[in-house]
Amino acid sequence: MGEIVSFADVQDAAERLAGIAHRTPVVTSSTLDELVGAEVFLKCENFQRMGAFKFRGAYNAISRLSPDQLRRGVVAYSSGNHAQAVALASRLLGTTAVILMPADAPAAKLAATRGYGAEVITFDRYTADRAELAGKLAEERGLTLIPPYEHPHVMAGQGTAVLELLAETGPLDALVVPVSGGGLVAGCATAAKALHPQIRVVGVEPDTADDTRRSLAAGERVSVPVSRTIADGLAVATPGELTFAVNQRLVDEIAVVTDDEIRAAMRLAFERLKLVVEPSGAVGIAALLAGRITASRVGVVVSGGNVGVERFAELLG
Secondary structure: OOOOOOHHHHHHHHHHHOOOOOOOOEEOOHHHHHHHOOEEEEEEHHHOHHHEOHHHHHHHHHOOOOHHHHHHOEEEEOOOHHHHHHHHHHHHOOOOEEEEEEOOOOHHHHHHHHHOOOEEEEEOOOOOOHHHHHHHHHHHHOOEEOOOOOOHHHHHHHHHHHHHHHHHHOOOOEEEEEOOOOHHHHHHHHHHHHHOOOOEEEEEEEOOOOHHHHHHHHOOOOOOOOOOOOOHHHOOOOOOHHHHHHHHHHOOEEEEEOHHHHHHHHHHHHHHHOOOOOHHHHHHHHHHHOOOOOOOEEEEEEOEOOOOHHHHHHHHO
16 A cells, blocks of 8 residues: 555645645744743644634645535534534535534534534534444435545645745754644654654643554554543544554654643743644643653644633633
8 A cells, every 4th residue: 555645745735725725824932942942933823724724634635526526515523623624615615514513512613613604513522423423424415524634635734734834944853743633743744754854753642632642652553531631622532543554654752741731831822922722732832841852943833723712711710
């Protein structure tokens, strides 16, 4: 079998996204550099369309569907950001989206997904199998499933964030990326290692949702119980099959952070860098502040900023 996702796939995705996805800013801070003892470059995907990197992969995947598939529509499942990404990409590409979301997903994410014109169907994330539910819907309605990470075009789209980052920073000795199902880090590692083979790719997970860390250590996919971390976007129980195959080859290590360390990173990003970052998006900064990663020039993917004002205040209050 050939590569699941190649550097050429990421470059191709970048061409499709040109002029459609935002080329998000790379933010630096002397305060952060001093605290971490390194030169830090934050790739701010909290400024991406719909507020997170997910738009890249969703648009790349949906833009490749046939006219017949676009006419029938798409289905996706997500705790929030992928939901919004598929809803917005579908609207831009003239198709319809049905999104399965957990009943306890953040209210801001549910509202935003409906706001982009998607039909939202809720389920209980602690008892139902979302992939199974989505599969049934796809079959019943003739919809095309756009998975959150288990798809080469989704991974390739996410990797374009790091293509942009490295074009601005030049060589880095480490790249730090949040890990949920593994699609973002798979795409980003594919781009980074192609451009700078010596770069160290470090994934970051909440300490209670460290399925990828355990899986890499075991040499096979293992599951952890569904976690109740504040980083709701990273609470995945098992790495994806395709993403794990890529990450086993390209990810050098996984760091873990606690909820308190994530809060501290969100606070610093807000107070000192004037950035609103959702918990899942702050884990890379958290790992650096906690001293889990040693590097001299480090790029961090700040994956999203979709957090409602009440929730933000509650987390940092």
